[in-house]
Amino acid sequence: MRIDVLTLFPEVFEPFLRSSIVGRAVSSGLVEIGLTNIRDFAHDRHKSVDDTPFGGGPGMVMACGPVFEAVESVSAQREGQPVRVLLTPQGRLMDQSAVRELAGHEWLILLCGHYEGFDERIRVGMDVRELSIGDYVLSGGEAAALVVMDAVVRLLPGALGHEDSAEHDSFTDGLLEYPQYTRPREFRGMAVPDILLSGDHGKIAAWRREQALERTRQRRPDLLEDREAPGGSRGEDD
Secondary structure, eight states, rough: OOOEEEEEGGGGGGTTTSSSHHHHHHHSSSSSSEEEEEGGGGGSOOOOOOOOOOOSSSSOOEEEEHHHHHHHHHHHSSSSEEEEEEEEEEEEOOHHHHHHHHHSSSEEEEEEEEETOOOHHHHHSOOOOEEEESOOOSBBSHHHHHHHHHHOOOOTSSSSSSSSHHHGGGTTSOOOOOOOOOSSEETTEOOOOOGGOOOOOOHHHHHHHHHHHHHHHHHHHHHHHHHHSSSOOOOOOO
């Protein structure tokens, strides 16, 4: 897989790309990640990428020219058609199904905004998918791009230490993850549930399923409503 990030602050990403799961995936060749500075495509001596909004108002707006040129330049660097993702609080709310969809593509371009957002013609005139990581506003799209990369890369075959690790994550089957424990068996009066020490894998699986359902009922009942709605993912007893 190839991921290109178009940003005004490429230095934000460099430590991330050397660390943890993403860093290992880059080192092992599972993913290539390119960083492009949108400011390199500005043509005035100040390298301006923004301007004041027509109609007045606070802040600055990212201009069409440098963004279009940056995307077109990166898109022309290799064969194939990239999926262009515009990171914006107005986009589709990112969930695990959206992550799986993105992970199924060979090439992503993540476009990070800044200031008061993008000139609307960037969205209208460019083939992009709009994506939001949550109902809040960030100073720029860089943090969102880091979230997207981390979520996508960990789904690539071989990125995690165990092949089944991603299959047991929260939201993978529409539920929150069951409680996890490791050594020691008892810590400050808190003991590991006996069922996990039984060696009975069938009973352990049933316990984990029950715990996942109960935790989801308590913390995110909306997820169960989505599962039970017509056209939802699966019912509780599937």
